[in-house]
Amino acid sequence: MDNLTLKTTNTWCPGCGNFFIFNALKKAIAKKKKENIVLVTGIGCHAKMADYININSFYGLHGRAIPVAQGIKAGNNNLSVICSSGDGDSFNEGISHLIHAAKRNNNITVIIHDNHNFALTVKQFTSTSPKGFKGSSTPYGSIEDPINPIELMIASGATFVARGYAPKVDHLADIIDKAIEHNGFSFVQVLQPCVTWFNTYQDYNKRVTEYYGPSNDKSKAIELAYEEKLPIGVFYKKNKPSFEDLLLDKNAK
Amino acid sequence: MQKEYSIIVGGAAGLGSKKAGNIIAQLFSNLGYNIYVYEDYQSLIKGGHNFSLIRASSKPVAAIRERVDFVLALDEPTAKLHFNQLKDKNSIVYNADKFSFKYGIPVLAGQITKEYGGIDIMQNTALVGAFAKVIGLDWAYAKKVFKKEFSVSTELNINIAQSAYKSSKTLISIPKISNKIYPILSGNQAIAMGALAAGLEAYVAYPMTPATGILNYLSLVDNITVFQSENEIAAANTVMGFSFAGKRAMTGTSGGGFALMNEAIALSGQSETPLVIVDGQRMGPSTGVPTYNSQSDLLHVLSAGPGDFERFVVAPGDANEAFYYSALAIDIAWKYQLPSIIITDKDLCEGTYSCDLEYKSSIKSKLWNGKGEYLRYQNTKDGVSPMAFPGNVKAVVKGTSYEHDEFGVSVEDSKKIKEMQDKRSKKYREFHKEVSKLKGVNVYGNKKSKTAVIAWGSVKGSAIEMAEKLNIKLIQPVILSPFPKKQILKAINGVDKLILLELSNSGQMAKLLSCNGINVTKKVLKYDGRPFTIDQLIKIK
Numbered sequence: 001m002d003n004l005t006l007k008t009t010n011t012w013c014p015g016c017g018n019f020f021i022f023n024a025l026k027k028a029i030a031k032k033k034k035e036n037i038v039l040v041t042g043i044g045c046h047a048k049m050a051d052y053i054n055i056n057s058f059y060g061l062h063g064r065a066i067p068v069a070q071g072i073k074a075g076n077n078n079l080s081v082i083c084s085s086g087d088g089d090s091f092n093e094g095i096s097h098l099i100h101a102a103k104r105n106n107n108i109t110v111i112i113h114d115n116h117n118f119a120l121t122v123k124q125f126t127s128t129s130p131k132g133f134k135g136s137s138t139p140y141g142s143i144e145d146p147i148n149p150i151e152l153m154i155a156s157g158a159t160f161v162a163r164g165y166a167p168k169v170d171h172l173a174d175i176i177d178k179a180i181e182h183n184g185f186s187f188v189q190v191l192q193p194c195v196t197w198f199n200t201y202q203d204y205n206k207r208v209t210e211y212y213g214p215s216n217d218k219s220k221a222i223e224l225a226y227e228e229k230l231p232i233g234v235f236y237k238k239n240k241p242s243f244e245d246l247l248l249d250k251n252a253k
Numbered sequence: 254m255q256k257e258y259s260i261i262v263g264g265a266a267g268l269g270s271k272k273a274g275n276i277i278a279q280l281f282s283n284l285g286y287n288i289y290v291y292e293d294y295q296s297l298i299k300g301g302h303n304f305s306l307i308r309a310s311s312k313p314v315a316a317i318r319e320r321v322d323f324v325l326a327l328d329e330p331t332a333k334l335h336f337n338q339l340k341d342k343n344s345i346v347y348n349a350d351k352f353s354f355k356y357g358i359p360v361l362a363g364q365i366t367k368e369y370g371g372i373d374i375m376q377n378t379a380l381v382g383a384f385a386k387v388i389g390l391d392w393a394y395a396k397k398v399f400k401k402e403f404s405v406s407t408e409l410n411i412n413i414a415q416s417a418y419k420s421s422k423t424l425i426s427i428p429k430i431s432n433k434i435y436p437i438l439s440g441n442q443a444i445a446m447g448a449l450a451a452g453l454e455a456y457v458a459y460p461m462t463p464a465t466g467i468l469n470y471l472s473l474v475d476n477i478t479v480f481q482s483e484n485e486i487a488a489a490n491t492v493m494g495f496s497f498a499g500k501r502a503m504t505g506t507s508g509g510g511f512a513l514m515n516e517a518i519a520l521s522g523q524s525e526t527p528l529v530i531v532d533g534q535r536m537g538p539s540t541g542v543p544t545y546n547s548q549s550d551l552l553h554v555l556s557a558g559p560g561d562f563e564r565f566v567v568a569p570g571d572a573n574e575a576f577y578y579s580a581l582a583i584d585i586a587w588k589y590q591l592p593s594i595i596i597t598d599k600d601l602c603e604g605t606y607s608c609d610l611e612y613k614s615s616i617k618s619k620l621w622n623g624k625g626e627y628l629r630y631q632n633t634k635d636g637v638s639p640m641a642f643p644g645n646v647k648a649v650v651k652g653t654s655y656e657h658d659e660f661g662v663s664v665e666d667s668k669k670i671k672e673m674q675d676k677r678s679k680k681y682r683e684f685h686k687e688v689s690k691l692k693g694v695n696v697y698g699n700k701k702s703k704t705a706v707i708a709w710g711s712v713k714g715s716a717i718e719m720a721e722k723l724n725i726k727l728i729q730p731v732i733l734s735p736f737p738k739k740q741i742l743k744a745i746n747g748v749d750k751l752i753l754l755e756l757s758n759s760g761q762m763a764k765l766l767s768c769n770g771i772n773v774t775k776k777v778l779k780y781d782g783r784p785f786t787i788d789q790l791i792k793i794k
Contacts, residue, residue: 064516
């Protein structure tokens with residue numbers, strides 16, 4: 001066992017996409033100063049990572065990981081703050097925080113473990129579930145169209161927008177590393193098969209295509225986000241001062 | 254003999270009545286008077302009717318009288334609405350360019366302002382200039398005050414004020430009564446300054462009357478981090494983030510926003526992360542009457558948040574207490590790692606007071622000594638776990654909303670759940686012990702009287718004067734959680750009639766007292782958004 005894994009009981013389902021994301025995250029931070037990293041999680045399957053990872057963490061409320069992360073970062077700008085959140089966590093309950101953090105260009109990294117359902121409450125549709133999703137609260141299929149996370153984040157002003165695929169651990173680790181190093185709001189959508197409630201492994205394995213970006217063209221990036229062949233990689237990147245840069249500059253005045 | 258003057262200055266929103274009120278308060282304050290200003294305004298930007306009631310007295314005051322010595326009318330509705338409150342019908346100073354009035358001193362405010370090339374709102378300057386002459390102040394003194402108060406367009410305002418001063422006449426001569434001049438501050442300013450005295454490093458909030466003044470004030474203070482969040486849920490959770498990073502932070506709101514912070518309050522309880530919130534109460538329920546007062550959040554504040562956990566709740570009664578108890582709330586939150594709530598109300602937040610601020614404290618947070626493995630929730634003898642913060646090379650710091658073990662990893666095992674609940678109970682016992690030694694109850698008036706009134710928050714101001722005039726006792730609880738039962742029992746010892754004064758429809762303090770086995774004899778409740786006047790209270794039998 002590596003020194004980033006705690007000797008705690010892991011309760012993810014065997015074959016859960018979270019194992020890959022956990023490994024990718026550990027790989028991305030392995031060479032960084034551990035004491036300067038803080039993981040903030042919401043509530044859901046993704047969030048159990050706080051109990052498994054041997055770094056500073058704050059296991060917050062459902063949907064409210066981002067404002068906590070923002071406070072930690074503004075409180076100590078030397079820290080790298082990584083927010084792990086689920087699709088239900090940040091595209092349902094806490095979507096206002098996600099949009100505003102992107103708009104502010106908070107210098108934090110948000111990783112969305114996007115398994116397209118509320119898994120821990122036993123299969124209900126989220127904002128990223130496809131139309132027709134049959135869950136316990138939508139037995140005849142969801143009648144709502146999903147949000148496209150990449151499109152929403154680009155529209156909201158995120159300055160680093162990427163997509164990864166959980167089983168492609170090295171590729172994802174590289175994206176997470178770049179996201180952490182980016183000065184500004186970094187968003188990583190991770191396509192995460194939910195082995196128990198929404199198993200997309202086969203489908204995704206066929207469709208996922210590595211894309212070598214990034215683009216600084218918003219429309220092109222959004223077009224990519226809608227492609228059937230599911231491109232993964234950095235879609236969009238823009239350099240501009242982060243919220244904390246400007247805030248600390250203002251404090252100094 | 255108490256020397257006192259009450260002045261109303263009013264007009265539609267946008268005519269500058271509040272600024273005029275501030276300057277009048279300064280004119281008196283600099284002569285050594287104690288000041289209280291009550292602000293009455295509506296939830297609109299232009300129009301309506303706003304007024305400030307300034308009370309200047311040789312004794313400390315924090316309440317209003319119904320009758321006034323002067324009215325300054327920026328528009329006709331002010332003259333009509335407040336004329337009957339005048340002790341002398343000729344003591345009205347009005348804008349004669351806007352309307353004509355049978356009594357008082359006309360000021361051609363529009364004409365004077367135009368003559369000097371001023372803008373419309375400067376007609377308020379003209380009225381204040383004229384008023385300085387009415388109360389017999391010499392021009393040199395008035396000019397000095399105006400100069401300080403008008404940081405923008407200083408010369409222009411002084412010229413307008415001087416011209417109006419010359420055209421006016423003297424009715425009385427206000428004497429200087431003391432060389433000791435106290436700063437005058439709003440309750441919101443005092444809260445902010447108190448928080449700074451306890452080392453506040455960040456303030457994050459969403460605007461909501463009547464707490465917005467704290468955000469506005471702190472955003473001008475150097476070297477602290479202040480920003481506006483997208484909503485109150487974000488504000489409270491961001492404060493949690495600051496605390497987890499080791500920075501003292503606070504947020505402020507009113508009832509509706511406070512309701513949105515409920516979940517974060519429980520998170521503070523569970524994760525043992527300090528959270529400090531100001532709840533500036535206003536007239537509810539719901540949106541209620543946004544710019545008028547009420548004390549009906551009490552039970553909400555005392556019980557907000559799911560689950561069993563404890564909180565520190567203070568209810569200051571004036572600006573001096575707002576300063577002191579806001580600082581204390583932060584120190585306690587950081588010593589016992591729990592939520593602290595400063596419950597205040599519209600009239601305290603936005604009222605202006607002569608202040609004599611003081612806070613000294615030996616309350617210290619318990620920090621980790623760096624030895625051995627760091628356990629965020631170490632089960633210590635007193636239940637208080639030493640704090641460390643991310644960035645410490647020797648510590649892995651894990652905060653959590655789940656029930657957890659000493660390291661901070663979630664547990665579901667029955668024994669471990671109970672262990673951590675019991676650890677927090679130990680901490681709460683220490684917390685109770687320390688708080689019981691703090692001043693949680695103030696007693697005023699005739700301490701031997703068998704009749705006592707009990708009042709909290711801004712009602713303290715009118716209740717003190719009531720108690721003095723009726724020669725009865727006033728009991729003011731200022732720490733509300735943990736409830737200072739021993740101190741209250743001591744205060745009511747020998748009292749056979751206990752009257753609650755509260756700005757609410759149900760008498761929430763009576764419910765709190767009754768939970769602690771103390772019953773009030775009578776409730777005097779006001780729930781029209783307006784404060785108790787001293788005149789109303791002294792009629793109570």
